[in-house]
Amino acid sequence: MSNSTSPQALRAKIRSGEHSGNTSGFAAGYVQCNIVILPSAQANDFLRFCQLNPKPCPLIAMSNKPGDFSLPPLGNIDMRSDVPSYRVFRDGQLNEEVQDITSLWRGDLVTFALGCSFSFEEALLADGLEVRNVTDGVNVPMYRTDIDCNPAGAFAGKMVVSMRPFKAADAIRAVQICTRFPSVHGAPIHLGDPSQIGIADLGKPDYGDAVSVRDDELPVFWACGVTPQVALEAAKPPFAITHSPGCMLVTDLRNSQLAIM
Amino acid sequence: MSNSTSPQALRAKIRSGEHSGNTSGFAAGYVQCNIVILPSAQANDFLRFCQLNPKPCPLIAMSNKPGDFSLPPLGNIDMRSDVPSYRVFRDGQLNEEVQDITSLWRGDLVTFALGCSFSFEEALLADGLEVRNVTDGVNVPMYRTDIDCNPAGAFAGKMVVSMRPFKAADAIRAVQICTRFPSVHGAPIHLGDPSQIGIADLGKPDYGDAVSVRDDELPVFWACGVTPQVALEAAKPPFAITHSPGCMLVTDLRNSQLAIM
Numbered sequence: 001m002s003n004s005t006s007p008q009a010l011r012a013k014i015r016s017g018e019h020s021g022n023t024s025g026f027a028a029g030y031v032q033c034n035i036v037i038l039p040s041a042q043a044n045d046f047l048r049f050c051q052l053n054p055k056p057c058p059l060i061a062m063s064n065k066p067g068d069f070s071l072p073p074l075g076n077i078d079m080r081s082d083v084p085s086y087r088v089f090r091d092g093q094l095n096e097e098v099q100d101i102t103s104l105w106r107g108d109l110v111t112f113a114l115g116c117s118f119s120f121e122e123a124l125l126a127d128g129l130e131v132r133n134v135t136d137g138v139n140v141p142m143y144r145t146d147i148d149c150n151p152a153g154a155f156a157g158k159m160v161v162s163m164r165p166f167k168a169a170d171a172i173r174a175v176q177i178c179t180r181f182p183s184v185h186g187a188p189i190h191l192g193d194p195s196q197i198g199i200a201d202l203g204k205p206d207y208g209d210a211v212s213v214r215d216d217e218l219p220v221f222w223a224c225g226v227t228p229q230v231a232l233e234a235a236k237p238p239f240a241i242t243h244s245p246g247c248m249l250v251t252d253l254r255n256s257q258l259a260i261m
Numbered sequence: 262m263s264n265s266t267s268p269q270a271l272r273a274k275i276r277s278g279e280h281s282g283n284t285s286g287f288a289a290g291y292v293q294c295n296i297v298i299l300p301s302a303q304a305n306d307f308l309r310f311c312q313l314n315p316k317p318c319p320l321i322a323m324s325n326k327p328g329d330f331s332l333p334p335l336g337n338i339d340m341r342s343d344v345p346s347y348r349v350f351r352d353g354q355l356n357e358e359v360q361d362i363t364s365l366w367r368g369d370l371v372t373f374a375l376g377c378s379f380s381f382e383e384a385l386l387a388d389g390l391e392v393r394n395v396t397d398g399v400n401v402p403m404y405r406t407d408i409d410c411n412p413a414g415a416f417a418g419k420m421v422v423s424m425r426p427f428k429a430a431d432a433i434r435a436v437q438i439c440t441r442f443p444s445v446h447g448a449p450i451h452l453g454d455p456s457q458i459g460i461a462d463l464g465k466p467d468y469g470d471a472v473s474v475r476d477d478e479l480p481v482f483w484a485c486g487v488t489p490q491v492a493l494e495a496a497k498p499p500f501a502i503t504h505s506p507g508c509m510l511v512t513d514l515r516n517s518q519l520a521i522m
Contacts, residue, residue: 169452172452175433175436175448176436179437187433187436190433191481192453196429216454218452261522
């Protein structure tokens with residue numbers, strides 16, 4: 001299987017259990033989504049949380065109604081089997097990691113599909129920019145900031161950001177490129193001094209792997225899709241399912257279709 | 262006369278000699294242009310210099326033919342009298358500063374009207390950003406960098422930049438706003454460490470006035486319309502006329518009409 005696999009073919013392999021790992025680099029050119037699945041009792045507050053915090057939680061699609069495991073805008077999808085690996089949370093605690101949630105599916109579950117940085121990284125790479133975590137073959141470094149998200153019901157918490165280092169001219173170009181893609185976190189939220197957003201040590205990310213920042217580079221920070229997971233931990237809903245890190249929902253949407261211009 | 266003066270009324274006062282000073286803040290909302298007037302023998306090289314260096318030399322309009330002192334795309338303009346103050350150069354040396362060039366006009370002169378930072382400063386202010394040189398009521402600080410312009414014939418030299426300090430989030434917003442206006446220098450060319458573009462001391466601008474840069478701010482640098490003046494000094498054409506600093510050609514074009522989106 002290569003990065004030229006179609007999203008349909010990749011999802012078929014995921015559905016059958018043949019592919020159960022990371023989706024990074026697969027089905028190049030197509031949108032991959034962060035997934036949050038919640039009972040309808042918590043879904044409205046989470047929807048409002050997304051609307052209030054569009055940079056970390058850019059909502060691309062959601063269920064038409066509770067219990068519906070399709071997501072027609074994103075392709076012929078069965079949410080119970082089309083993510084390679086799921087995390088099941090009970091009362092906010094990680095309970096198990098599974099490759100299929102058909103046996104756990106309920107009539108009150110609502111799916112949220114959120115934009116992911118893979119899409120804008122592809123746009124940066126296509127423009128000739130170097131994306132350090134891609135060059136180094138590691139996970140992007142992510143940090144909890146001191147920036148409060150706008151709360152909605154029990155959903156609240158600090159914004160998590162991802163960091164990619166660039167020379168100044170490339171950082172400016174990255175702002176221009178990512179501005180075209182608001183549904184995959186959009187423009188960076190900060191650049192330069194990490195302490196201004198409550199990050200003490202770039203060498204010690206809270207999630208992912210550290211990358212080098214050279215003397216002539218600025219760290220550039222994007223709102224990150226781990227933010228809704230932190231809000232989930234805070235809200236402690238009785239039941240919730242997310243994708244496992246790096247194991248995304250691969251959709252039929254092309255990244256270029258997310259460009260607002 | 263206030264900032265709500267129409268460009269037509271302001272040009273009438275300039276033409277009659279009633280207004281002979283700075284145009285900053287007058288005819289708010291309308292494009293003001295840097296002016297370079299050259300004999301046709303040098304005009305083609307200068308035109309190519311603009312095309313090769315669009316960020317410091319964004320060409321908005323030029324004469325239809327040598328000797329023509331109108332500029333129809335910009336309004337009912339007489340280039341011999343409609344700039345408040347002109348600088349006349351002979352063999353690259355400043356020879357005199359005059360309010361009218363009717364007696365100096367020649368049948369071989371070609372006018373170039375270049376975009377000016379007043380337009381994007383207005384867009385930044387309209388978005389609620391603070392523009393330090395406007396707040397302080399001083400000229401923007403400008404610096405010669407170590408960035409070579411692309412040469413065209415005898416026209417060559419280092420790029421000059423203007424600097425405005427912003428907090429990181431506002432710097433990102435400024436990139437977004439200015440990207441919409443490529444014909445008035447467009448997005449910044451650098452931000453952060455000034456030494457990376459050959460600026461030794463922000464407190465000592467080569468042109469204009471120093472402004473404070475606070476601890477939580479980044480200096481943000483835009484390509485500047487003084488760059489073509491430096492190229493003129495290098496080329497030493499036998500004859501050339503420019504506007505005097507701050508005394509621009511006020512046009513009938515609205516700033517918003519320069520937005521590419």
